[in-house]
Amino acid sequence: MKISILATVAAVMAALSSCASAQLKLGDERSDVYLPLLEGRRVALFSNHTGIVGNKEGGQHILDALLGQGVNVTAIFSPEHGFRGTADAGEHVGSSVDENTGVPILSLYSPGSYRPSAESMEKFDVLVVDIQDVGTRFYTYYITMKRLMEACADAGKNVVILDRPNPNGFFVDGPILDMSLKSGVGALPVPVAHGMTLGELALMMKGENWLQDSLECKLDVVPCDGYTHSMKTSILVAPSPNLKDIQAIYAYPSTCYFEGTIVSLGRGTENPFKMYGHPDMQGCDFTFTPRSIPGAKNPPCLDEECHGVDLSGTDEYVGKVDFKYVIDAYKKLGCGDDFFLKNGFFDLLTGQRSVKETIIQRAAQDASVEEIANELKASWQEDLAAFKALRKNYLLYKDFE
Numbered sequence: 001m002k003i004s005i006l007a008t009v010a011a012v013m014a015a016l017s018s019c020a021s022a023q024l025k026l027g028d029e030r031s032d033v034y035l036p037l038l039e040g041r042r043v044a045l046f047s048n049h050t051g052i053v054g055n056k057e058g059g060q061h062i063l064d065a066l067l068g069q070g071v072n073v074t075a076i077f078s079p080e081h082g083f084r085g086t087a088d089a090g091e092h093v094g095s096s097v098d099e100n101t102g103v104p105i106l107s108l109y110s111p112g113s114y115r116p117s118a119e120s121m122e123k124f125d126v127l128v129v130d131i132q133d134v135g136t137r138f139y140t141y142y143i144t145m146k147r148l149m150e151a152c153a154d155a156g157k158n159v160v161i162l163d164r165p166n167p168n169g170f171f172v173d174g175p176i177l178d179m180s181l182k183s184g185v186g187a188l189p190v191p192v193a194h195g196m197t198l199g200e201l202a203l204m205m206k207g208e209n210w211l212q213d214s215l216e217c218k219l220d221v222v223p224c225d226g227y228t229h230s231m232k233t234s235i236l237v238a239p240s241p242n243l244k245d246i247q248a249i250y251a252y253p254s255t256c257y258f259e260g261t262i263v264s265l266g267r268g269t270e271n272p273f274k275m276y277g278h279p280d281m282q283g284c285d286f287t288f289t290p291r292s293i294p295g296a297k298n299p300p301c302l303d304e305e306c307h308g309v310d311l312s313g314t315d316e317y318v319g320k321v322d323f324k325y326v327i328d329a330y331k332k333l334g335c336g337d338d339f340f341l342k343n344g345f346f347d348l349l350t351g352q353r354s355v356k357e358t359i360i361q362r363a364a365q366d367a368s369v370e371e372i373a374n375e376l377k378a379s380w381q382e383d384l385a386a387f388k389a390l391r392k393n394y395l396l397y398k399d400f401e
Contacts, residue, residue, distance in 0.1 A: 024233070027162035027199070027222035028053045028062050028130045031069060034222045037126070037160050038066075044075040044106075044124035046148055048083050050132035055164070055236045062130040062162070063101060075123045076105045077116065079131065079144045108144060115151040126158040132239045133198050134249050135168035137177060138185040138256055138349050141239075142201055146187055146211065149202065153215035161221045163199035163396070165233040167249050170400050171195055172388055174253065174321035175380040177351035185348050191384055192321045192351065193253045195400075196391060199223060204394040221396065228398040241295025242272040251311060254322040260346025261339055263329050264290055264306050268299030276325055277301075277308020281332050286310045323355065324373040331363055354379065 027034070028051070043066065045051075051062040066073050076083060076098060083098060083105050096105045110117035127148060133141045145161075152159050174192025188210055194201065199221035204210070206217055227233075238244045243252060251273045258265040258276050266272040268290030275288060284307040290299040309328070311317065317325075330339050340346045340356060347353050355376060362372045392399065 023226045024165070024231070025225040026054055026164055027224055028065070028164075030162075030222050030225065031065075034128075034160060034162060035069060035071070037158070037220055038071050038128070041125040042072050042074045042123065044077060044127045045073055045103075046077045046079070046127060046129045046145065047131050048078055050235075050237055050239050051130040052236055055132075055234075057236065059236075062128075063098065063103065066128070067101060067103075073101075073103055075120065076103050077108055077127075077144075077148060078105055079108070079141050108147070114147050115154075116148070118155075121151060121155045121157065124157065126160060127152050128160050128162065129198065129202075130162040130164070131198070132164055132235065133166060134239055134243060134252060135166035135193060135195065136253050136256070137174075137188070137190055137192050137194065137351065139252075140184065142198060143184065143187045145198060145202065146205060149205065149217045149219070150212045150215055153211060153217040156218075158218040158220065159202070161199045161202055161219070163197050163221055163223050165224060165227050165231065166195065166197050166229075167233055167235060167246060168193050168253060169195050169197065169229050170232060171319045172384065172391065173319075174384075175350060175352040175355065175376075176383045176387060178353070181348055181351055181353070183348045185345075186351050189387075191380070191387055194387075194391070195229060196394070197224075197396070200391075200394050200396055203396075204391070207394060208390075223396045229395070229400040230398070242267055244270070244272065247312070247315070248273045250315070250318045254317045254320070255311070255325055257323070257326050257346060257349050258329070260341050260344075260349050261326070261329070262300070262335075262341065263333070263339075264288075264299065264301040264308075266290070267296040268293055268302065271310075271312045272296070274312040275308060275310050276329055277306035278329070278333060279304045279306055280335075281307045281329065282334075283332055284308050321377075322373060323359070323376050324369050327359055327363070327369045327372050330359055331369065336360070352380075 047062055052059040053062055053065050098105055106120045108116055131141055149159055172195035176191050177186045177189050179189055206219055235246055243249050255265050255273050263276050263278045266275040269288050287305055287307055289305050290301050333339055346356055
C-alpha cells in the first residue's frame with residue numbers, strides 16, 4: 001500500500017511539473033524581445049549542444065533559429081566540453097568550424113589569457129548567451145560567461161542573455177567561496193548551490209562589481225516567461241557528458257567533492273555522480289568498475305573493482321548540499337589525510353579550507369557521519385543568510401520562499 005501511495009504521489013507531481021513546463025517560455029523562445037537587440041549587428045553566440053530553443057523535443061538549436069531569422073551570426077564561443085558537448089572535463093577545446101552552418105567556432109583563450117583574442121573580439125558587435133547551466137558554483141559555464149562579459153565590457157560590446165531555468169534553482173545551500181580559493185571551479189563569493197539563473201547571476205556580477213577591474217558590461221537579460229524558483233524543471237539533453245540526467249544534476253551539489261579525493265564517483269559508468277566507491281573501501285555490498293568510455297577516457301580507479309554506495313535508487317540528496325557521502329567514504333577508507341588529493345582540489349570545490357579540517361578532526365574524535373555533516377551545515381548558515389538577502393536584489397522570478 002505504501003509503495004502504491006508513493007507511486008501515485010510521484011505521478012501527480014510529474015503531471016503538475018509537466019503542466020507547469022507547458023506554460024513555461026524560455027528566453028530563446030521570445031524572439032519578439034531579443035531580435036530588436038540584434039538587428040543590423042554582427043552576433044557571436046556563446047552556446048553548446050544544450051541551446052535547444054524552448055528545451056523541447058524537436059526544437060531548433062539557437063544557432064539555426066538565429067540564422068533562420070536573418071540574424072548575422074559571425075562567430076561561436078563554446079565552453080568546456082565543446083560546442084557538441086563531447087569533450088572530457090577540463091579537456092582543451094580549440095578553434096574550429098560548425099559543420100552544419102560553417103560559422104567559425106572561436107577559442108575562448110588567447111595565449112597567456114583566459115579571454116578571447118583581440119582578433120576574435122573584432123568579429124562581432126553583440127554576444128548572445130544561450131546555454132544550460134546546473135546552478136552550482138563549481139560548474140564552469142558561468143565562469144566562461146563571466147570572462148566573456150569582461151572581454152565584452154573591455155571592448156565595448158553588448159551582451160544579451162537568453163535566460164533558462166536553473167534545475168537546482170529551488171534551493172540555496174552550501175558554504176560560500178572564500179575568495180582566496182578562487183579558481184577555475186569557483187569564481188564568485190556565492191554558495192555551492194546559489195539558486196539563480198545565469199541571467200540573475202550576470203545581473204549580480206554587474207551590480208556587485210564582481211567583473212574584473214569593476215568593468216561595466218552593457219547587459220540585457222531576456223527572462224523566461226512563467227518560471228518561478230519553486231519549479232522543478234527537466235532537461236532535454238545532458239548538459240555535459242557525466243551529468244546524464246536530472247537525478248545526477250540533483251546529486252551533483254553533494255557528490256562532486258569526490259573529484260578532490262581518491263574515491264571514484266562513477267565516472268566511466270552509466271551513473272556518474274550517483275555512486276561512490278574505492279577498491280579498498282570496507283563494509284559495502286555494492287560494486288562497480290569504471291571503464292574508459294566517451295566523456296570519461298581515463299576515469300579514477302580505471303578498470304578496478306570499487307566497493308561503495310549506490311545512490312541511484314534514492315532522492316535523499318535532492319534540494320540540499322550534504323557532505324555525509326564524503327564523510328562516510330572518509331571513515332570507511334580510514335586512510336586519513338591520504339583520502340584527499342594533494343593538489344588541493346577538494347578545498348577549491350568546497351570553497352572553504354575548514355570543511356576538510358573539520359572532517360579530519362571530528363572523524364579522529366570518532367564523531368558520527370551525521371554529527372560531522374550537521375556541524376558543517378551549521379557552520380555556513382550565517383554567511384548563507386547574508387547571501388540570500390543579497391540574492392533577492394537580483395531575482396527576476398518569484399522566489400521559493
